[in-house]
Amino acid sequence: MTTDTTTQNTPDATTPGAPVLDARGVTMRFGGLTAVRNVDLTVGSGEIVGLIGPNGAGKTTFFNCLTGLYIPTEGEVRYQGDILPPKSFKVTAAGIARTFQNIRLFANMTVLENVLVGRHTRTKEGLWSALLRGPGFHKAEAASRARGMELLEFVGLTDKADHLARNLPYGEQRKLEIARALASEPGLLLLDEPTAGMNPQETRATEELVFAIRDKGIAVLVIEHDMRFIFNLCDRVAVLVQGEKLVEGDPATVQGDERVVAAYLGEPFENAPGAAEVAEVEAAEAHADATTDAAPGKENDR
Numbered sequence: 051m052t053t054d055t056t057t058q059n060t061p062d063a064t065t066p067g068a069p070v071l072d073a074r075g076v077t078m079r080f081g082g083l084t085a086v087r088n089v090d091l092t093v094g095s096g097e098i099v100g101l102i103g104p105n106g107a108g109k110t111t112f113f114n115c116l117t118g119l120y121i122p123t124e125g126e127v128r129y130q131g132d133i134l135p136p137k138s139f140k141v142t143a144a145g146i147a148r149t150f151q152n153i154r155l156f157a158n159m160t161v162l163e164n165v166l167v168g169r170h171t172r173t174k175e176g177l178w179s180a181l182l183r184g185p186g187f188h189k190a191e192a193a194s195r196a197r198g199m200e201l202l203e204f205v206g207l208t209d210k211a212d213h214l215a216r217n218l219p220y221g222e223q224r225k226l227e228i229a230r231a232l233a234s235e236p237g238l239l240l241l242d243e244p245t246a247g248m249n250p251q252e253t254r255a256t257e258e259l260v261f262a263i264r265d266k267g268i269a270v271l272v273i274e275h276d277m278r279f280i281f282n283l284c285d286r287v288a289v290l291v292q293g294e295k296l297v298e299g300d301p302a303t304v305q306g307d308e309r310v311v312a313a314y315l316g317e318p319f320e321n322a323p324g325a326a327e328v329a330e331v332e333a334a335e336a337h338a339d340a341t342t343d344a345a346p347g348k349e350n351d352r
């Protein structure tokens with residue numbers, strides 16, 4: 051994969067629908083195992099896109115390829131037209147933030163301190179300023195704390211700012227992870243199973259939170275196993291099966307696609323028919339039905 055940060059003549063990423071994320075031909079191999087194979091995916095500005103698929107389908111691996119944790123074996127990923135740098139902190143600085151499937155908070159730091167950690171890519175005060183604690187440092191620190199409190203208010207954790215992260219209930223820890231990700235002021239937020247382990251009320255609140263994030267102009271790509279959550283939330287859904295993108299479309303199209311149901315029930319992907327083959331089989335069946343119906347003496351067979 052190319053790792054230079056080069057600028058392409060792409061549409062203005064602030065235009066509604068302009069690609070914020072453009073992943074092309076992403077393949078990730080671990081030795082003999084191809085976890086992600088030739089996946090294309092775009093996320094437009096103002097969009098919420100869902101990534102679903104059975105366990106082991108390659109969703110998290112694909113996320114890791116988007117965030118610099120893995121360098122794809124093949125393919126390239128562009129954020130606002132620029133090829134992503136190969137280090138996760140540079141990807142965050144470029145404008146992509148993420149949460150993790152397994153919550154990764156600093157358990158013994160306060161809620162506010164966790165958010166402030168998320169701001170480090172956006173603070174310009176250097177080491178000397180921090181050590182000398184000059185006026186520039188204090189000003190920057192006050193601004194960071196103010197922004198941190200704003201984000202806690204946004205996710206509904208204002209009154210927990212001074213609590214230790216480890217003392218928060220599970221649902222609030224997930225909210226804090228989102229606040230920390232937002233602290234890097236991203237243009238694209240990647241959420242890996244944000245409702246895992248939540249009760250229905252918490253899931254509903256998370257749905258509202260993701261809409262509010264989108265309304266702030268941040269594009270969202272979300273992995274989730276909760277189908278109701280995904281189909282309520284997303285403008286577009288892509289389905290990964292055995293590392294390959296099987297189907298992509300609006301929620302109604304994806305929900306109604308028999309291949310998606312089959313994939314979740316465990317039918318092997320290699321044998322899954324393509325759309326053209328399905329159409330051909332359906333046409334042949336319709337023709338056979340018409341012929342049978344027309345045959346004398348067959349009316350009462352069904």
Ligand SMILES: Nc1ncnc2c1ncn2[C@@H]1O[C@H](COP(=O)(O)OP(=O)(O)OP(=O)(O)O)[C@@H](O)[C@H]1O
Nearest residue numbers: 080083085103104105106107108109110111112151
């Ligand atoms: N670092 C790694 N080394 C080797 N194999 C890996 C590595 N990471 C993932 N895999 C394998 O790649 C495949 C895809 O895993 P991945 O975690 O991306 O799937 P997933 O769709 O996120 O699954 P889940 O929904 O269960 O989280 C699996 O077979 C997994 O065992």
